[in-house]
Amino acid sequence: MLNIVLFGPPGAGKGTQAVNVIEKYKLMHLSTGDMLRAAKAAGTELGKRVAAIMDAGNLVSDEIVIALIEERLQQNPDAAGFIFDGFPRTIPQAEALDALLNANGNPINICVSMAVDEEELVTRLLKRAEDQGRADDTREVIQNRIKEYTNKTLPVASYYGKQGKLANINGIGSVEEIFERISAVLDSAK
Numbered sequence: 001m002l003n004i005v006l007f008g009p010p011g012a013g014k015g016t017q018a019v020n021v022i023e024k025y026k027l028m029h030l031s032t033g034d035m036l037r038a039a040k041a042a043g044t045e046l047g048k049r050v051a052a053i054m055d056a057g058n059l060v061s062d063e064i065v066i067a068l069i070e071e072r073l074q075q076n077p078d079a080a081g082f083i084f085d086g087f088p089r090t091i092p093q094a095e096a097l098d099a100l101l102n103a104n105g106n107p108i109n110i111c112v113s114m115a116v117d118e119e120e121l122v123t124r125l126l127k128r129a130e131d132q133g134r135a136d137d138t139r140e141v142i143q144n145r146i147k148e149y150t151n152k153t154l155p156v157a158s159y160y161g162k163q164g165k166l167a168n169i170n171g172i173g174s175v176e177e178i179f180e181r182i183s184a185v186l187d188s189a190k
């Protein structure tokens with residue numbers, strides 16, 4: 001089993017790269033951002049609870065995202081492995097994920113951290129705003145998302161570093177070049 005965390009700031013390209021990774025390594029894609037956006041679009045109780053938080057660029061509560069991930073893990077006991085995209089985003093989320101996976105004897109193998117400078121992140125997300133019109137891709141909200149990342153999410157990289165499970169890659173370049181860098185890391189982690 002191969003369990004991967006794809007890590008990086010908003011706009012680093014986690015979702016973009018996850019598409020290629022699941023195809024090549026036959027993993028199940030678990031994106032908390034996609035799950036929350038789907039709930040919002042469907043207008044479920046959960047969607048109503050998280051809409052304003054997401055639109056402001058804040059992190060939703062640990063309790064909500066941990067429950068989403070736990071449910072998906074339980075629904076897919078036969079998966080060949082998971083790629084966690086946009087999760088964990090806080091230390092309590094990382095600890096909860098370890099507890100869930102360790103209970104099954106299939107811990108995280110590697111956390112791939114994609115480094116992209118702030119100027120490039122803002123450029124990418126403003127471009128995505130033009131293409132997709134996402135509510136959280138305005139200049140002001142992007143700045144808040146980067147602030148949330150720096151304050152709450154960045155410590156997660158050290159969390160995996162202390163476990164000897166952190167691989168840093170350059171997240172700038174073409175989608176194909178970055179995928180090659182990720183593949184090299186995953187091939188040596190298998």
Ligand code: B4P
Nearest residue numbers: 010011012013014015016032033054059060086089124128
């Ligand atoms: P996410 O959906 O995870 O959003 P993201 O950070 O924007 O995504 P990503 O890095 O995947 O970027 P993408 O590939 O699309 O989260 C959204 C919100 O949900 C959060 O702000 C939060 O409110 C909530 N949330 C989610 N998970 C949570 C959690 N665990 N805890 C609490 N709250 C949570 O790439 C961005 C753009 O760059 C795209 O337009 C893409 O085309 C472009 N791009 C990608 N690679 C490129 C490259 N190599 N060169 C040029 N452009 C590139």
